Amino acid sequence: MRVYGVVGWKNAGKTGLMERLVTEITGRGFSVSTVKHAHHSFDVDHPGKDSFRHREAGASQVLLASRNRIALMHELRGAPEPSLEELLSQLAPVDLVLVEGYKRDAHPKIEAHRAVTGNPLISPDDPTIRAVASDTELLLDLPIFDLDDTAAIADFILAEVEL
Template sequence: MRMYGVVGWKNAGKTGLMERLVTEITGRGVTVSTIKHAHHSFDVDHAGKDSHRHRVAGATEVLLASRNRFALMHELRAEDEPPLEVLLTKLSPVDLVLIEGYKRDGHRKIEAHRAVTGNPLIAPGDPTIRAVASDSELALDRPVFDLDDTCTIADFILREVGL
């Protein structure tokens, strides 16, 4: 499975870049799925809804389906967070999986960086970060793209994964 990551510190522009890349790449006829890592607990249903009641009652998995979409919720009651490799097996086949987060995993990545955050770059100490998308000029040993130049960033990623 071809995959490529977008990493960076909080407020670096990761989600906006992901959104633009999905639009750009799917617009070229490439099928894309995404994985987003969350550092906090999250919920896709709400208290009082039937699916929520099923989970609270103790169901390990609840699949919520309609004519427009389905969502499979798997409760990790006493389990550790599954590794990225396991999560990738849950996806249907596509041309490319874009991964937001998972900065410590070994797949190729591009780092999103905004100078205003004051955060240091991750790239200098991480060879899996193949390029940086930034809102400021940077002198690095790898390509640096304008954070808003989605087309060029998409070109780079697609070349990297052989698409």
């Protein structure tokens, strides 16, 4: 499975870039799935709904299905967080999986960077970062893209994964 990541500090533009890349790459006829890492507890369910009540009652997994979508929720209940590799193995085959976060994993990545955040670049200390998408001029020994040049970033990623 071809995997490419988007990393960066908070408010660097990762999610917007991911959204634009999915639109751009699927518009070119490729199938894309995404994985998003959250550093905090999150919920895709709502109190009072049947699936929420199933989880609260102690179910390890709750599969919610309709003719439009399927959602599988897995409660870890103290078990370790699954690795990115384990999560990827659960996805249906696609042309490309775009991963937001998981900056410490070994897959190739592009760093999203916005000057206004004041955060340093991650790329100088991370050889898995192959390029930077930024809203400011940078001097690096890596390809640098305008953060809003989605087509050029998509071209780069697709070339990197040989699609």
